[in-house]
Amino acid sequence: MDFQLDDAARERLEALRAFGRETIRPLGIERDRAGSPTPPDHPFFREVLARGLTRPPAGSDEGGTSLGAAVWRVVAGQELAYWDRGVSSSLPGPGLGGGPVMSMGTPEQQKRLLGPFRDMTEPRWAAFAMTEPGAGSDVARIQSRAVRDGDDWVLNGAKLYSANADRADWIVVFATVDPALGRAGHRAFIVERGMPGLSEPKPEKKMGIKAYASASFTMNDLRVPADNLLGSEARYESRGGGQRPGAGFKGAMQTFNATRPAIAANAVGMARACLDEATAFARDRDRLTGRHRDRLERMRRRIRAAWLMCLKAAWLADRGEPNMVEASMSKATAAEVAMEAASLGMEVLGAVGAQGEHLIEKLYRDVKAMDIVEGTGQIQRIVMARHLVNYPRDA
Ligand SMILES: Cc1cc2nc3c(=O)[nH]c(=O)nc-3n(C[C@H](O)[C@H](O)[C@H](O)COP(=O)(O)OP(=O)(O)OC[C@H]3O[C@@H](n4cnc5c(N)ncnc54)[C@H](O)[C@@H]3O)c2cc1C
DSSP, X not given: OOOOOOHHHHHHHHHHHHHIIIIIHHHHXXXXXXXXXXXXXXXXXXXXXXXXXXXXXXXXXXXXXXXOHHXXXXXXXXXXXXXXHHHHXXXXXXXXXXXXXXXXXXXXXXXXXXXXXXXXXXOOBEEXXXXXXXXXXXXXXOOOEEEEETTEEEEEEEEEEEETGGGOSXXXXXXXXXXXXXXXXXXXXXXXXXXXXXXXXXXXXXXXXXXXXXXXXXXXXXXXXXXXXXXXXXXXXXXTSSBOTTHXXXXXXXXXXXXXXXXXXXXXXXXXXXXXXXXXXXXXXXXXXXXXXXXXXXHHHHHHHHHHHHHHHHXXXXXXXXXXXXXXXXXXXXXXXXXXHHXXXXXXXXXXXXXXXXXXXXXXXHHHHHHHTTSOHHHHHHHHHHHHTTOOTTO
């Protein structure tokens, strides 16, 4: 495995770093104090597009440099979250909605849905909505219903915490044709902004990462054309007719295998920010006692180990090799490391951290989400343990 950055990637990383320092960190602090997400018409988003910061490095064509696309995503994701994870999650793009469209969508759907994101003049967002008031970790319990009616599907239900749903052109919504079927009943639909029956997505209150919206919405007799069933009905049928078990569920899980290393990389970036804040404070105040030295050094080691796990998981993804265990391992480890680093930072700063004005206090609130999103730490451990004892994947 070779993770050396080539010149194009190094240059792009330097640009991200400079933009992070000058713009992303201050905006994240501003939004944290305001307690609300960056409005979609904020000039920041146009500036991001104009600078081409959301594109992979020149010549890479999503991964054609010496670094693959997945490895580049963790490298960039780590850097952006170092400066502010909330702002980095608010950046225009298909976001979590892009994964299922790529893994489940027909070529026509991929072109129709992802094509507009190539336009770098207008900020656009998409979203992913699985979580419901009664179904978080156990996604098999989703209750949003999908009923076929002629050429349409009719959706009813409620979704929670969908990132950027308040500004999304479309949202990948998971619903079930029959809750008794569990995962086998899942279907993924494209719900477009303005469709009758879709309530106005409402940003939730969050303890941290406030610069982006996690929005809730309801669907009341929302009619979706059959073309908006992701992957078309054939995807969900078995060869012999009837249901193909868990095609919708598997599509969501494939998405997680691709995105968990990126979430892990965000956590590593945030842990690095905690370590830098704590180290600078200890150095400036002459507080580098033996106890702190030991803690800071432990964090540096742990951050390095978590980072290597992210790179390995992404490297496997670039090679098209199975990475489920590595993806879960990186996510579980990096989130733990980030929480520990934030806690350590608070300890090193003592009362100064607790006053609520220092970045470390914001990081302390921000990092918890990294343990929750895309499967909590417990869920990652279940995924890995099932693999360890060879438990059937669909059971
Ligand atoms: C900032 C943020 C952004 C999010 N973005 C999105 C998004 O874009 N789209 C989306 O669909 N969802 C999103 N979510 C929702 C997120 O995926 C869920 O919060 C997560 O899956 C956990 O579900 P829950 O909150 O209902 O907790 P629960 O599932 O109720 O879990 C509560 C606790 O029980 C533990 N637990 C649950 N089951 C088990 C088990 N079998 N064994 C041991 N422990 C268990 C969990 O680890 C957790 O500690 C987001 C959440 C947050 C906080």
